[in-house]
Amino acid sequence: MNILIFSTFHLPPLFIGLNLELIQRNIDLGNTVYLVDCNSSFSECGFNTTKLKYMCEICKYRENEGLKHIDGNIKRFSLNKIITVQDREVAKDFISEIVTIKKDLRYMDFEVGEAVFSSYISKTRNSELVSDTDQPILKKLTFNSILIYESIKRFIDEYNIDELALFNGRWDYYRAALTAAREKNLNIEVFENYRVGGYMELFGDNLPHGIKNKNDIIEEFWNSATDVVERQNLADSFFHNKRSGDFTISKSFTEKQLKGKLPASFDKNKRTFVLFNSSDDEFAAVGKEYDNPYFSDQTSGILFIVDYFKNKTDCQLIIRMHPNLQGLKRPYLDPLYNLKNLFDNIHLVKPEDDIDTYNLVDVAEKVLVFNSTIGLEASFWGKPVILLGKSLYVNNVVYIPKDKADILQLFESNLTPLHKDNARKYGYYFTKGGVKTKYYNNKKNGDIFFKNSSLTNLPIWFKVYYKTLKLFKVKN
Numbered sequence: 001m002n003i004l005i006f007s008t009f010h011l012p013p014l015f016i017g018l019n020l021e022l023i024q025r026n027i028d029l030g031n032t033v034y035l036v037d038c039n040s041s042f043s044e045c046g047f048n049t050t051k052l053k054y055m056c057e058i059c060k061y062r063e064n065e066g067l068k069h070i071d072g073n074i075k076r077f078s079l080n081k082i083i084t085v086q087d088r089e090v091a092k093d094f095i096s097e098i099v100t101i102k103k104d105l106r107y108m109d110f111e112v113g114e115a116v117f118s119s120y121i122s123k124t125r126n127s128e129l130v131s132d133t134d135q136p137i138l139k140k141l142t143f144n145s146i147l148i149y150e151s152i153k154r155f156i157d158e159y160n161i162d163e164l165a166l167f168n169g170r171w172d173y174y175r176a177a178l179t180a181a182r183e184k185n186l187n188i189e190v191f192e193n194y195r196v197g198g199y200m201e202l203f204g205d206n207l208p209h210g211i212k213n214k215n216d217i218i219e220e221f222w223n224s225a226t227d228v229v230e231r232q233n234l235a236d237s238f239f240h241n242k243r244s245g246d247f248t249i250s251k252s253f254t255e256k257q258l259k260g261k262l263p264a265s266f267d268k269n270k271r272t273f274v275l276f277n278s279s280d281d282e283f284a285a286v287g288k289e290y291d292n293p294y295f296s297d298q299t300s301g302i303l304f305i306v307d308y309f310k311n312k313t314d315c316q317l318i319i320r321m322h323p324n325l326q327g328l329k330r331p332y333l334d335p336l337y338n339l340k341n342l343f344d345n346i347h348l349v350k351p352e353d354d355i356d357t358y359n360l361v362d363v364a365e366k367v368l369v370f371n372s373t374i375g376l377e378a379s380f381w382g383k384p385v386i387l388l389g390k391s392l393y394v395n396n397v398v399y400i401p402k403d404k405a406d407i408l409q410l411f412e413s414n415l416t417p418l419h420k421d422n423a424r425k426y427g428y429y430f431t432k433g434g435v436k437t438k439y440y441n442n443k444k445n446g447d448i449f450f451k452n453s454s455l456t457n458l459p460i461w462f463k464v465y466y467k468t469l470k471l472f473k474v475k476n
Helices: 013-028 053-067 085-096 112-124 134-158 172-183 211-223 228-243 298-309 331-337 357-363 374-380 404-412 420-432 460-471
Strands: 002-006 032-037 075-078 163-167 187-193 199-202 271-276 315-320 346-349 366-369 385-387 440-442 448-450
Touching: 002 013, 002 134, 002 172, 013 032, 013 053, 013 163, 013 187, 013 440, 013 448, 032 134, 053 460, 085 134, 112 134, 112 172, 134 172, 163 172, 172 187, 211 420, 228 374, 228 420, 271 298, 271 357, 298 315, 298 331, 298 404, 315 357, 357 374, 366 374, 374 385, 374 420, 385 404
Parallel strands: 002 032, 002 163, 032 075, 163 187, 271 315, 271 366, 315 346, 366 385
Antiparallel strands: 187 199, 440 448
16 A cells, blocks of 8 residues: 655654654655655744744654664655646635635635634634734745645655555645545544553544544543443543543643642532633634533623623532643733732632632532633532533533523532442543554653664754754744
């Protein structure tokens, strides 16, 4: 088989590490491996929107050094070698007709607007991208993405490619290649980093965020366990470890919180509802299945909840802002900060506050979430959880309102906790799921290895070089 590995960004060592794993695996299987990379084809990308040269230098260095560990032949092409003058004319003509890049922009079958928004939102953590600064960047990313889409379609035909493998798939340049491969009816393997110890996830022709596909994987993994006692014990250990501040697949945000601490204004004699918000940017452009069915955004949803509770003197609403929002200043967060001390029975816990997240769960009558994983955890700890948006954990873990009016009805209903096994399925997968890698390994401290060689460490001479570029903000 002819396998195309598409990868245009290698600054984080895990990116190149997983690509090396897929390259070596396919060589071992006897496949012909083609690698299409950036290698300074573009001066900017969704990760490096300001054209900083030091980022490109690290990206190229990690890739070139990593490829030295591959045993076997790779047919390597950079985008600037396969993009044609005609591709540039086509992209230029398309962009010239666009006044404002919006999330729903399409180029043929390519959802290019969502692709560039997904990348740029991750970079800026801002979903309102209409400023004079944002739009030129979005237009350039759109232009480059169209070049990739067109050139990869042609590359697939020219080299008789049978399968595309690429990391994650949701970012601008990666989504362009993914869409091209789908149009050409290729086999597709989207892969993603997973838990520590050298594990990855394989999603086929699906993005990692795909709710149905991910739940099918988790359900199959749960049902495949032969020892149900061990399965339950491992699932339970995930939730206990998370509560203690340990992590398996993502960092802990509770390590700086004071165990048992509640807001000073907490009233133990009132019915307590705790609302955990999320980072709005995380799922702002990953597909329509994450579109909120009740609210235009989290802020409007929170204000809707506040309006309901503000006059209910027998209740208190505690809003726990996600610690990941610490230090972030965005207009969409201002209405939340303005709630501080605005109503006697509504208490705002800011991202940096050391209030104990798990004690908030313990004292809650009901937990309200948009898509934060604390909703999954709260369900395990025996709390009724009401989902106010879209999330991965949908299989009888949370109460899902029929409509906006039903949200209020659920507040007043006598809800019982849902069975813990529903949450355990996720805990079990997070603890033991994923595909074991053969050559790639990721340590808990963040170090990345390929064939036992560190991909994380950089030589002193190169550190001096790139830090000099960074200090003087040298551009491409």
